[in-house]
Amino acid sequence: MSAKRYPVGQEIELIIDGYASEGDGVGRSSGAVFFVPGALAGERIKARITEARKNFYRARLTWIEESAPGRRTPPCPLYGECGGCRLQHLSYPEQLVFKERRVRDALERLGGMSPDIVRPIRGMTDPWRYRNKVTFTAGYEKEAPVLGFLRQASRRPVDVPDCLLADEAACDIARAFFRLSRESANGRLTRIVVRHSLASGEYLAVIETKERPLERGKRIAERLMDGRPVLAGVVNAIAPAATGRRVRYAPVAGADTITETLSGIDFTISAGTFFQVNSRQAEALYGRASELVPDGRTARVLDAYCGAGGFALFLARRAESVIGIESDPAAVRDAAENARRNGFANVRFTTGNLEADIGLSPADLRTLTDLVVDPPRRGLGRRFIEECARSSVRRIIYASCDPATLARDCRLLRDKGFTPREVTPFDLFPQTPHVESLALLERM
Numbered sequence: 001m002s003a004k005r006y007p008v009g010q011e012i013e014l015i016i017d018g019y020a021s022e023g024d025g026v027g028r029s030s031g032a033v034f035f036v037p038g039a040l041a042g043e044r045i046k047a048r049i050t051e052a053r054k055n056f057y058r059a060r061l062t063w064i065e066e067s068a069p070g071r072r073t074p075p076c077p078l079y080g081e082c083g084g085c086r087l088q089h090l091s092y093p094e095q096l097v098f099k100e101r102r103v104r105d106a107l108e109r110l111g112g113m114s115p116d117i118v119r120p121i122r123g124m125t126d127p128w129r130y131r132n133k134v135t136f137t138a139g140y141e142k143e144a145p146v147l148g149f150l151r152q153a154s155r156r157p158v159d160v161p162d163c164l165l166a167d168e169a170a171c172d173i174a175r176a177f178f179r180l181s182r183e184s185a186n187g188r189l190t191r192i193v194v195r196h197s198l199a200s201g202e203y204l205a206v207i208e209t210k211e212r213p214l215e216r217g218k219r220i221a222e223r224l225m226d227g228r229p230v231l232a233g234v235v236n237a238i239a240p241a242a243t244g245r246r247v248r249y250a251p252v253a254g255a256d257t258i259t260e261t262l263s264g265i266d267f268t269i270s271a272g273t274f275f276q277v278n279s280r281q282a283e284a285l286y287g288r289a290s291e292l293v294p295d296g297r298t299a300r301v302l303d304a305y306c307g308a309g310g311f312a313l314f315l316a317r318r319a320e321s322v323i324g325i326e327s328d329p330a331a332v333r334d335a336a337e338n339a340r341r342n343g344f345a346n347v348r349f350t351t352g353n354l355e356a357d358i359g360l361s362p363a364d365l366r367t368l369t370d371l372v373v374d375p376p377r378r379g380l381g382r383r384f385i386e387e388c389a390r391s392s393v394r395r396i397i398y399a400s401c402d403p404a405t406l407a408r409d410c411r412l413l414r415d416k417g418f419t420p421r422e423v424t425p426f427d428l429f430p431q432t433p434h435v436e437s438l439a440l441l442e443r444m
Helices: 092-109 168-183 217-225 279-291 310-316 329-341 382-390 403-415
Strands: 011-019 025-029 032-036 044-052 057-066 133-141 144-150 157-159 189-196 203-210 231-239 248-254 257-262 265-270 300-304 321-326 347-351 370-373 395-400 418-426 436-443
Touching (some): 011 032, 011 057, 025 044, 032 044, 168 189, 203 217, 203 257, 217 231, 217 248, 231 257, 257 279, 279 310, 279 436, 300 310, 310 321, 310 329, 310 347, 310 370, 329 347, 395 403, 403 418, 403 436
Parallel strands (some): 032 057, 321 347, 370 395
Antiparallel strands (some): 011 025, 011 044, 025 032, 133 144, 189 203, 231 248, 257 265, 395 436
16 A cells, blocks of 8 residues: 655644654654654654655654653754754764664664674763864855855855854864955855864864965965964865866965874874864774784784874784775875874885775785775775685774665675674764764674
8 A cells, every 4th residue: 555645835743753864853654754854753743844755755843742851952053054963952862872773773774783783882971062173165145255064955055153063263263264365355265174183282274265276375374373373374275177186285374284192193184184073082983993903913904094094003003014005195195104203113004096906915915814994985895895805804893984884895794704793883973963883893
């Protein structure tokens, strides 16, 4: 029997019985499925249908008849308008429950694994002001210049004077630069990125422009840095006109890097280098990964998608040798500098295209004992997984930002002889539906 069809604009009553992957409440009526942003599991609500698809509907929350115990008033005045957060209406303990369940459900439903391998999620003591990197988009609203984040389901930015996920000084730096650049009639400014080191207290401002360098950039940067000793430097990121070409980074004033320290290891962070946006939770993530590798200087590790060397340098304390591979040459240079400044002689880094294969010679593949992977959201390629099976690797430590692709890849790796032993979720992104996971797989 087919589900009842509803017209757009109709208001319906729903009991929310779960969540979609992005945190929207899910309710059902007469066989039809409804996704309602802002609704919580256990609530009885009214919602107005905004979109009708073949297999589901989207609806806007209009009234809460019975609220869930986990509901709270979002502290951000722009919540619901700004697209940066989606879970501020859910208490933090309940956010952790949602995220851990999301990982369990994906592994069981998509990977065919027992949810019992999922360990308790590791959350934060203080889930606010945690981001060490924040990206502001410049634009216009009714011809007035704005600086903030994209609206929900829109490509237009909403003006954000202060973001509760970012450091207050980072917001001040971004808005001050935006104001100065507008005064200078600089119309090519597209984004302002501010990076922050918790350890040193330094900030690095990265100003993105279209095709050409920042107009009067040095003068603006020096005015910005005057009276802000924590601002270490300003870099101009020049976006190319042609797609497929790399962004060019040009120092404008001051330093072009900052230094973050995690568990006594110093990391050089340049303007475009990938580094986990939550330093406190990155330290916990890297620390747990190093615990999964046997101590005693016997492990020979490959860190694929190594970025600036986060996993590699933590593992270098326990391993005989570590090789890091990354497609971004700038990240490889940062990783090599990080190894040098921390005195790790047992680590080397190289540039490679990991979408095609592991990127090592057959001789190297035969000597590996451990593999660490931290791929992009789309997960591992099939050829990469095939090479894992042909290598001598005994353990795979898989860091993932998407439970669905993690479940898929764990299933594929299991078919190649690797058994998933444990998965630990980490909340690197409080107030959002995103969750990081660290999985351990061992060869059978």
